[in-house]
Amino acid sequence: MSNNLSDVSDYIDKLNSNNPLYIFYNEIIDFQKDHIIPAVRFDTAIFLMNMVLLIKPKKILEIGFGSGVSALFMSAGIRTNEFCKIVSLERDKNRYLRGNKILEKYDNRNIELINADAFKYLSNENNKRQCDLIFLDAVKGDYIDYLPILKNYICKNGVLITDNILFNGKVTENKTPEKYKNGVELLKQYNEALSKDADFNTSFFYIGDGISLSIKK
Numbered sequence: 001m002s003n004n005l006s007d008v009s010d011y012i013d014k015l016n017s018n019n020p021l022y023i024f025y026n027e028i029i030d031f032q033k034d035h036i037i038p039a040v041r042f043d044t045a046i047f048l049m050n051m052v053l054l055i056k057p058k059k060i061l062e063i064g065f066g067s068g069v070s071a072l073f074m075s076a077g078i079r080t081n082e083f084c085k086i087v088s089l090e091r092d093k094n095r096y097l098r099g100n101k102i103l104e105k106y107d108n109r110n111i112e113l114i115n116a117d118a119f120k121y122l123s124n125e126n127n128k129r130q131c132d133l134i135f136l137d138a139v140k141g142d143y144i145d146y147l148p149i150l151k152n153y154i155c156k157n158g159v160l161i162t163d164n165i166l167f168n169g170k171v172t173e174n175k176t177p178e179k180y181k182n183g184v185e186l187l188k189q190y191n192e193a194l195s196k197d198a199d200f201n202t203s204f205f206y207i208g209d210g211i212s213l214s215i216k217k
């Protein structure tokens with residue numbers, strides 16, 4: 001390839017910004033502009049919506065509601081005549097309260113937002129259910145601990161999508177700043193574990209901040 005990677009990324013970003021849903025994306029981000037709440041990037045949001053359109057899941061579990069971008073885009077992928085419920089977990093009380101407001105704004109009834117720590121929630125027998133799609137977007141250093149737990153939540157042929165597997169490129173940097181060292185190391189362990197995991201078929205994509213898509217065998 002003669003062009004450098006950043007030219008290619010700029011070109012793709014430009015194409016993505018033509019998408020009419022870019023307005024919807026910015027509307028969600030603007031809703032919480034006074035607070036810095038992380039959200040998936042636009043190309044990731046579109047990818048998630050398209051995955052829901054393709055997979056047609058009935059039960060989605062999201063870990064990390066944040067700004068609600070990913071949940072609202074997954075919800076946008078649900079065809080109106082299909083039953084699908086998205087359970088989204090958010091441990092931060094303020095984000096949860098804000099999240100309820102944005103769900104009200106869009107009169108969204110597919111998303112059930114729960115104010116809970118995911119590890120606690122997932123360890124509760126009453127919450128055990130088989131999901132056909134799980135979207136993991138929480139603390140990157142925790143991903144490796146989620147892996148064995150989430151495996152039991154995904155049905156056969158179900159899909160696990162993980163965001164931020166590149167951690168803004170930090171996974172490939174030679175010198176990681178001290179404060180990120182532990183998180184980067186744990187994230188790399190997760191990526192490696194996923195790539196070798198015989199229970200899944202995993203693809204790694206250079207979309208947004210890097211996405212993995214694992215289909216359970």
Ligand SMILES: C[S@@+](CC[C@H](N)C(=O)[O-])C[C@H]1O[C@@H](n2cnc3c(N)ncnc32)[C@H](O)[C@@H]1O
Nearest residue numbers: 038039040064066067068069070091117118138
């Ligand atoms: C990167 S943000 C999610 C962005 C969101 N997917 C979006 O597109 O708007 C990660 C969120 O996960 C939440 N989180 C992190 N660890 C968690 C846990 N153990 N249980 C529940 N929520 C958690 C954080 O509070 C944060 O709001």
